[in-house]
Amino acid sequence: MTKVLFDYDSMFYDSTSSLGDIELCDSSDTSLVGSGLEDGEKVVIVGVCAMSKKSQSKPMKEILTRLQEFEYIKVTVFPEDIILQKPVEEWPVCDCLISFHSKGFPLDKAIQYAQLHNPYVINNLHMQYDIQDRRKVYSILESEGIEIPRYAVLDRDSPDPKHHELVESEDHVEVNGVVFNKPFVEKPVSAEDHNIYIYYPTSAGGGSQRLFRKIGSRSSVYSPESRVRKTGSYIYEDFMPTDGTDVKVYTVGPDYAHAEARKSPALDGKVERDREGKEIRYPVILNNAEKLISRKVCLAFKQAVCGFDLLRANGKSFVCDVNGFSFVKNSNKYYDDCAKILGNMILRELAPTLHIPWSVPFQLDDPPIVPTTFGKMMELRCVVGVIRHGDRTPKQKMKVEVRHPKFFEIFEKYDGYKQGHVKLKKPKQLQEILDTARSLLAEIQQHEADPEIEEKQGKLEQLKGVLEMYGHFSGINRKVQMKYQPKGRPRGSSSDDDRPAEPSLVLILKWGGELTPAGRIQAEELGRIFRCMYPGGQGRHLAGEYSGAQGLGLLRLHSTFRHDLKIYASDEGRVQMTAAAFAKGLLALEGELTPILVQMVKSANTNGLLDNDCDSSKFQNMCKARLHELMQLDRDFTPEDREKINPCNSSSITDALDFVKNPVKCCKHVHSLIKSLMDIVQIKKDDNKTKDAVLYHGETWELMGRRWGKIEKDFYTKNKIFDISKIPDIYDCIKYDLQHNQHTLQFEQAEELYTYAKYLADIVIPQEYGLTSQEKLTIGQGICTPLLKKVRADLQRNIEENEESVNRLNPRYSHGVSSPGRHVRTRLYFTSESHVHSLITVLRHGGLMDIIKDEQWRRAMEYVSMVSELNYMSQVVIMLYEDPTKDPFSDERFHVELHFSPGVNCCVQKNLPPGPGFRPHSRNESSSTKTSSSNTSATPTPPDDRKSQYSLRIDEESESTLDDERAISKASTETLEGKASELFLPLSSGKHRYHVKSSDPIPIGNSHTVCGNEAAHLAKRLNEELARQEKNRSSRSCMTNRASSPEPEPRSKSYDHKSPKKDKESNSSTEKRHRHSIAGQMNYFKMLGFGWGGPISFKKMTLGSTNSLFSTAVISGSSSAPNLRDMIPSATSVSGK
Known part of the structure; x- marks a missing residue:
């Protein structure tokens, strides 16, 4: 079945294929009109009437192929010879017409056809005459209040001499009394004429830049000619300084806009192309004013699919050209979105008149309503994330x-x-x-x-x-x-005092400390999966809805007026590049990280957001001195020592103290292992067979030897004392070499050194941020107070509704929906380990909740206590929801969720603590009669005869099979429900088997959110139930393992779709499910290879390393499962195994 799935996808992405099922219609055949499937159901005939150069182009093929996936839509392309040679009465008849002008197209005949058959027209045909005249375009833009450059028209075609008065001077022209100083732009009034001239002042050397349609790698040439043209009619306008880039905007309907930036043709005339010969375009985030402009342009020119050019200059955005019907090139995301929006637009308009049983699915202009961990459907208002950078080279x-x-x-x-x-x-x-x-x-x-x-x-x-x-x-x-x-x-001694x-x-x-290729992959993958927290991000597999890859809901949300995104990063290069890679994955961007970094990542240091407080450094140094003194004891830790080192009784530090026992003895062992490693490096360096080997990230044996040599020298001082402050560096280096260089290094004791360094680091690193609770809080406040204030302001701004003065538009007003306008605010802060540590400390010790009275908070804190390391890509995410039905002053109006992930896993010791589950007592009591063993949460609690153990194994994927198979990851975590916190753990990857104790089974009642083994088992039973209800669905129920795509662009074929031709006898009513349908959500998680409700894991081969996999837990919480007991009554008896 996997093979069938891939064949199915190949139809989607083969740019050289024909239009496939899309027909070139015979003009004499009118049988398609109002016809339908074999069982008598009607379909909508969408006719494409355009010149073959346009209708056969790759973007058109991509979009029409996707449009054809709608069950009730059939696409017919009018052949060019029929358009040009036959009268409109002989043209094929259609219900919906997509027609647009290009060179040689008989627009008047298309208008006659529309008047004859009155189809639903996507792009107004009469307005396409206006788009061909720049004078009318500017006039319409002005009437709509859209900013355009200051201009004047020199109309030599007008009989009125006042309309073509031109006075030319050396450095300016006067057009009909309006003066334009050089540089200015001279445009022909015909939009079909692309010979646009820009005239420069003599102070800049004079002459002019002559723009034209791209010819090869040129789009303009410089000319020494400084005089304006003397024949023809022109528009003269001010030249707008844009820093060398133009923004191309593509609308699909009034509520969607895709934007790209390209190098301005006026810059040097050379078209920048990538290795495939395509013009390089950079991703762009439109601000709210620009999204409003795109809506106005779409509506003013009555063109649902419309492209136009924006100039960003002097803090404003100006429209300088409207192109009419045009598509984005080479963007699968855009193709998916365009087809989805057009398909829904067509069916919304025509389904009622043709009596097609089609219901409007979740739309972009619907409120971002999602299920919360609390069990209620609420509106997502704000997402705030604080994220550590990705994998890096050792800092030196x-x-x-x-x-x-x-x-x-x-x-x-x-x-x-x-x-x-x-x-x-x-x-x-x-x-x-x-x-x-x-x-x-x-x-x-x-x-x-x-x-x-x-x-x-x-x-x-x-x-x-x-x-x-x-x-x-x-x-x-x-x-x-x-x-x-x-x-x-x-002074080093008293003798120096003189x-x-x-x-x-x-x-x-x-x-x-540079971000490694593995770090870039980690950040990009996390960004990709981060989308799943947003409305529509759970991959509903409806026919005609291209959500086969997770998180496309965010991408569509972001392209509308509804998403307000800002990404901040501290000034370290690794942090900034992590933010750029994350943005690339989050927004499905393409290309290099540098333009993404420049366009989208803001510096957080301009306002001191991620600066450290000097006072906190003083406290930190005092704590380090005490800690280092305690770690110089050449004896086993006594209970008093343990109390001094770990006064907060952290579980992970207790485990580390148990392993270390004698700190000096442990350090001596680490020191001897480092010497052994250095001997290996020296041997490899001198061996002719290995001396030329290149290590990860271009490091040489010489550089590696220096790196470890400095550590060895600094760790054991001349005074025969171990410098405990070097333990984090030792752990950093051995983790890096074990992850990336072990296949070349072949150091047999690498894992042993890693283990000892890890346990020492588990003591030293967290305790350097304070030993007692008060010390931790003082240091944490000093480090992250500016960040905390900013996070509070982000949340408060949504609550108070005092938005910043930007143009916001609620697209629902045009659809007659009276609910108030909302948007989702996302603020992401990328930073270093110290800020994540401090934020966790403040949340943990700041008295946010009462750990004694609040069971949920106690479980959350127990989990945090078990986490020994905040690894790369650690995340703290705060999600704010609103229930608009509640009183604005009620405590039930807003709901806050706190999510946490300790980040990626290293290549060894992946048995991280499992996340806790929690059910409120009220639910437990109300369902006490339904006690079962269905709970598979793995909350560590004291041993009990009733507890069972289970093993969790996830096999590594070899490089050769990465694209062909995916291991089913069974998460043993329970979704944390309630008011304040939800914690998820990373799934472990690697060839290791380990056991985790399950917590007591707690009855859950009707609000149970299944996950892990239970979800996998229920998925099987659920599909058996569905198979009895739906014909010809058995083949798709086998698709439980779909290979994860390493591509930046997500696979976007509708996974649970059936073609109208291939499955004509299927019951179509079951295909059009509700957006929160059981089958829709379950199939998505089946496709990913694990049950829903638990953490989402991903695995990726890191570049240049030996089968080293990483797995990151990603916050969910917006994918609460429906109540399966209503569908499968015996579900309560399912037990995790």
């Missing part, structure tokens, strides 16, 4: 104290004395540091240097070497900090 750092005047000059040049420190990231700044280092090293070689400088020779050489890496500077991967010390560095204290600078060089 070097410190050196400098006193040379050249360093002080740089420090003063960049205002270091004002703040006491300075950060240097720009290429020019780094070049100055490099020049200084080279100069001082030259002095040392010439024996002219100060003795203190000679002492620093090794550090200066390392500084020079790092800054010379890669051959060019980038703030993404290197930076230098200098901190001022008025009295120099603290020396005079001189001011000095501590120069800190940081490099590494």
Whole structure:
């Protein structure tokens, strides 16, 4: 069945195929009119009347193929010879007409045809005459209040001389009394004439840029001619400075707009093309004013499918051209959306008149109503996410104290004395540091240097070497900090006190910490699955609805007026690139990350949003000193030691203390393992067979040896003391090498080193943010207070309804819906580990809920206590819902959900703590008679005879089978229900079997949300039930494993669809399910390979690593299951196994 599914998809994406089932109609055959399927059901005939160059184009084929997937729509393309040679009476008859003008098209005949048969016309035909005249286009735009450049018309065709008065001077022209200074634009009044000239002032060299329709790789040429044309009629307008980009907007109906930016043809005339020869276009997010403009253009010109050009200049958006019927090229998402919207538009209009049993599905202009974990259907209003960056290379750092005047000059040049420190990231700044280092090293070689400088020779050489890496500077991967010390560095001993204290600078060089290819994949995949939290994101498989890939609801929501998205990132390169990759996955964007980063990711540091408080650093240093003292004990931990190290009694730290036992002994073992690893590196480096091997991300054996050599040297100091502050670096490095380099390194003790370093890090890393609850809260507040204030403002803004002054439009007004306008606000903050740690700390220790009285909160905190690490892509997500039926001042009006995921899994030790389930007591009591063993939540609780164990195994996918098979992941988690919190865990991946204890079975009653093994079992029974109700559905019920697509564009074929031709005798009424139908939701999760209600996992081969898989839990909560007991009465007896 998998093979059939892939054949089915190939029809969708083969750009070289013919129109398939779409017919070129015989003009003499009128039998299709009002005809239908073999059983007598009627279908809507959609006629496409256009020149063959347009009707046979790839975008048209893609959209018509998808449109044909609607059960009640049949597409007929009018042959060009019939259009040109036959009278309209002999043209095929249709119910709906898609017709548009292009060169050579007889628009007048199309109008006659429409008047003769009165079909439903998608794009008004009379208005297409107006679109061909730029004068009328500008006049219509003006009448609609749409911003256009200041212009004047020189109409040499007019008999009135006042309409063609032209006075030309060297640097300006005067048209009918209106003065245009150069640069200005000269456009022919005919929209079919693309010879547009831009005239430059003499101060810029004069001449003109002559634009034309693309010819090969050229779209314009420069000409030294500075005089305007003397024949023909033209529009003269101000030249708008747009920073070299134009925005192309494509509407499909008044409520949908897709936008792309391209390099302006006026820039240099060279068309930028990708490796496939296509013009490079960048993704664009339209702001609310621009979405309003797109709606106005669509309605004003009466063109449902319409393209127009936007110029963004001086903080405003101007429409400079309206093209009429046009499609986006090479965007599967757009093809899906366009076909879906057109199909629903056609059926909404024609189904009632043809008596077709079709009901309007969920539309873009419906309220974003989704089921919450609390069990109620509420309106999603706000999503706030705080997310850690993805997988990175190890961060490396070097410190050196400098006193040379050249360093002080740089420090003063960049205002270091004002703040006491300075950060240097720009290429020019780094070049100055490099020049200084080279100069001082030259002095040392010439024996002219100060003795203190000679002492620093090794550090200066390392500084020079790092800054010379890669051959060019980038703030993404290197930076230098200098901190001022008025009295120099603290003295190492009392004998130093006699020396005079001189001011000095501590120069800190940081490099590494770059986002890896694996990190980019993680972020992009998480963005893709993050869509599932939004309305329509659960992949309902209705015929004609292309939601076969999860999360397309967000993509459509975002293309309308309903989504307000902003993405912030701190200034670290890895964080910014993570945000860009996440945005790429979230919005199904294409291309490189750099333009996405520039267009969509805002810096969070401009307003101090992700800055650290200086006071918190002081408290943190005090806590680190106490922790390091406690970790220097050369004995087993006593109960008193444990109480001092772990006063909050965190489960994960308790487990780590049990493993470590004697910290000094454990550190000695780690140190010996590091030495063994360094020996292996040296052997590999010297071996002729392996010395040229390239490690992950371009690292060499030499660089790896230096990296571990520095760690080994710094970890065990000259004073025979272990520097506990290096444990996070050790863990960081061994995790990186085990994940990415183990296949080359072949270090047999790598997992052992990882295990010991992991447990030590489980103690050190969280406790560096405070030991006691009060210390944790103080440090956490200092780090993330600005972020907390911003999150609170994001939520409060929705509650108070005091929106910012932007043009918002509720599309439902035009459909006669009286409910008030709403939109979904999304704010995503990408940051480093410290902010996620601090946010979790504040939520955990800030007294948000009473842990004693609130059972749900207690379970949530127990889970957080079990999480030992906030790994890459850790997330805290807050979702705000509103019940518009409740009183505005009622506590029941708003509902807040708190979601958390500890991020990706490493390649070993994936048995992470399972997420807790929770059912309120009221539900338990009300359903006490229905006690069963259906609960499969894995909440750790004391042992009990009634508890059973089960094993969870997920097999790794080899590279050769990644595209052909998908393991069924059975999640053993229960959806957390209630007021304040919901926690999900990552599913583990890898060839490891482990056991998790199940919690006591708790009766749930009618509000049970199934998941995991229970859901998988119910899915099987549910489909057996459906098979008895629907004919010819058995083949599709087998599609439980669909290969996950690694492509940026999601597979968008309607999964649960049946073709009108292939399944004519099926009961069509069962196909058009409600958007929350059981079958629709169940089939989606079957397709993904797991039951619904639990965490969503994904697996992806990381580039350059050996079968290292990662699996990330993604927040759900918007996919609550319907009550299956009404359909399968015996469902209560199902038990997880």
